[in-house]
Amino acid sequence: MGVNIGGPNLYNGFIVPWTRGHPFPCQKEGSTSQWIARKWWDCVYNDTTKNLNGYYYLPEISTKALIGQRLKDSMHNVLFVIGGFIGAFSGQYWYKCLSRRNAIFASMPFQLVASIFMIITLYIYRGYETDDPDQTTIDKATKNKDVAISFFYISRFLSGFSAGMCCVVSTSYLNEISPRALRGTVGSCHQLAIVIGILFGQIIGLPWILGRHNAWNWGMSWVGLLSLMGSIFIWTLPESPRWLVQERKQNEAAQSLRKLRQSNDIEVELIEFEEEETASNKQDLGILKVLSLNEFRWPLITTGLRDEKVFWGILATGVINLIATLVALKLIEFLGRRPLIIWPLAGIIIVMIGLTILIVLNAKNSEDKKDALAIVSIIFILLFIILFAVGLGPIPFVYSNEVFAVEARAAGLSSAMFINWFCNFLVTLFFLPLQSASGGYVFLVFCVLVALSFVLLFFKMPETKNKKLQEIQAFWK
Template identity: 55%
Template sequence: MRTPSTIPFSEFIRKISHVPTDEIPRNKIRTLMIHNGLRCENIHSATLPQRWTLSLIKAVLIVTLSTSFVMGVNIGGPNVYNSFIVPWTRGYPFPCQKDDETAQWIAQVWWKCDYKKTLLFNKTGYYYLPTTPMDKQVWERFTDAIHTICFVSGGTVGGFTAKYWYKYLTRRNAIVPCMIYQLIASILMIIPLYIYHGYTRGDPDRKTIRETFEYKEIAIALFYISRFLSGLSAGMSCVVTTIYLMDISPRTMRGNIMTFHQLFIVVGVLVGQIIGVPWLFGQHDKWNWGMAWVGLFSLAGCFLIWTLPESPRWLVQERERNEAAVSLRHLRRSNLIEAELEEIERQEASVTTQDLSFYTMCSSTRFRWPLITSIALNAIQQLSGINTIFFYSHEILSALGFVKDRFYWSVISTGLINLVATVVTLKLVESIGRRPLILCSLGIITFIMVLLCIFIQTYLSIAALILMLIFIAVFALGLGPIAFVYPNEVFTIDMRPAALSISISANWLCNTLVTIFFPVLSSIFQGYVFLIFCFWCLLAFVLLWYKMPETKRKKLSQIQAFW
């Protein structure tokens, strides 16, 4: 009698690949294994091919590059252009009209501005950027941030309205409007600097100045509309992209695959920061292209999206079992999809399409805590203060003494550490789990915020920069990706769009509040402003300690049993 051998499942699949049937029922697997002299300790898992395939890689890359990556560029890029955008929107568009040290350094090197001799020939205010009176500084800091406020406000609207696209479109097709928004935004971003600019070298004459300001209001309006549409695309992508990635993922790989949404946001942030250096697009007459070029990825996505399979889970919900099987075969590159298809059908069998209000979801014992914890995770992702680093690092680093070329290297260092930590998370999210990563992140961030207040107030610039880098790394290990993963895991497929839209709206709403109030609060409290973020992290830690379950590799019924 032959002794069964233990071999990898992938080898077992190759051994039985000669079987002509398209779907091998589960009760046939054991027979085939015994016939081939094989032994597998987990027959159920043997029926579920859990591995990367070319089709799965293609789907993840196309979707994340045309949505998540674009979102990242729109977050990381504008920060390095602020020294050009702020004077431009204030009405000082000429290259030498700069007031911070880094911007003046660029003007000296690339535009031959001589700030030592301005009194000799500054007849038209070419070098002049007036000092804002103390009583108007808070309001001016608010107006300087309007373009960022437009972006995060658009994200709030995009996140909340994303669920409505699913009434008319499929899981895959709902991603297309997200790309179209960004494509329009990129086109609109190109125009402003061509109709309102001051490219003149030297002291401009009165005629040049008059012609420069002719279309100023139109240009600034187009700029703000473009930023709003970019935000609309970004907010929507946090819903439609993560839902699609969730639906095409094998259960044991869903945390890993969904982390790619955050990974490509982080890659986009870094690329946006690199593109914004003065040696590339970070100059007086090029920053509009530095913010518009990413629309090429959205344009490519509009065509490539149609080569991807539809969500198998959505097809099951639509009672299109054959089409769901075809989609699964395409994604798994295997005919052994029957067991996974049956698992999906069991999970969705009791689901009935509902359109519940926010109040009903909160009052229902079935949805209350999944929704509250999802909202808390997304809210604390922003209330942790992460985007004060990416939106306002120009001001923070300049105040700490990082100017001229040192400013750009310090900004890029934040993007690099964010990327490295996110790559590490791809492994940790499936090995350690969601709950430990979130709780550890919140605990460490709380401690970091206290130290950051001390170092900023005592002007320990290098120590403060190191703390900022540690903060970014710790954020990327937990709060960054899991806030998008978790809501997709705790709701059924019919409730997922509505629940995720509410959670993402909370994310962008808190982002908007931080964007609006951080410049004001930092003017009032200086470095102590970070204690506000410390308070919110502590509050979230307590809530999630008691009410957040572990979702790693668990079925929905197992997760819901926690509450």
């Protein structure tokens, strides 16, 4: 999932002209993926269109058509997120019908197929390497454009579906195999893996690796290799002992727990699993039922709201994100879940207001002052990433598994991840058009949403650190 988030930002310089019908951007040695097209095919060659690196910009788009074009340019990310929230929504059914381990395995073929489709795209609609192509060469190169772009969009959708589904089933598995004292740390490893994937995807996207006009499809598809490896190694992991208890397979649950704990002293924990199952020995609840019950409605709201971030495709942000997430692994069991959600939200409000002011000032100041403002803006962006990574990144995956009873966990967790992915969809769909319409003031929209989240969670979010399910649910009753 992290690779699918971190990589595309570095390849936009090739993806945007490719989907617009300019699949042949030139690229100088050692350059980044500037989204530039060749001088032919309604690109005008003159000093104003040629940037400092010698590229040629895409044809100018009228102000009236800009918002619509920005929406089209971000469609590959929109489809990834649409796949994500559909995958998250369906996660409850995989979760119920298959074992936890089998459900994780089931998410991997979708990414494998997505990677194959991604590789195909650039080979059937790639272009040419000559500087002065004739019309026959151009026609031949663009003949399969629609088919290739369709493969590309399907690939992004399938990648999102796999990621959304995995968010539900893998976080549940991590929660169910971890001892209570390490539940937060182990659960946060899911977000840590995402952050590592983002950083690795950014590294792979560097121009001297796969960030080139004739290799970006491999940069977006190599994650399929991880899915293939995961499909093999998943069978070395034990099944969730909690799920086995739920399925009345006590002997297998005991064997699984012994393997996980590397100890025969498992009776107390096994009894706790059985007591929890007995206390909630009810029929599984669907999503509508979960939404209708007060004891489940507040857990759903507090786990489904995750604030969004804008990913700048630069290595500094990936490194800072990784370091802050590693720090969060220690803080989550030391400070608890609630402080790491509440107070970073307050900090993000301040950062967003600061960014808005800086962007507005940058537009009004002279060039010599813009450099200083840009440096301060970068500092604010890094602060935002740190605040996100220490709590808002990892904790929702942990928290959402801690607050639902067994009978509501599948529907509740799936709904929470669906809301999360749906909010990602809204941001991906509307951010560029909003930015075009409002400029730097776009961050004030998110500032209001974060402020509302802060108030809601301050009053309705209980601490779950080292607490039993019954203690947590008592907060909402």
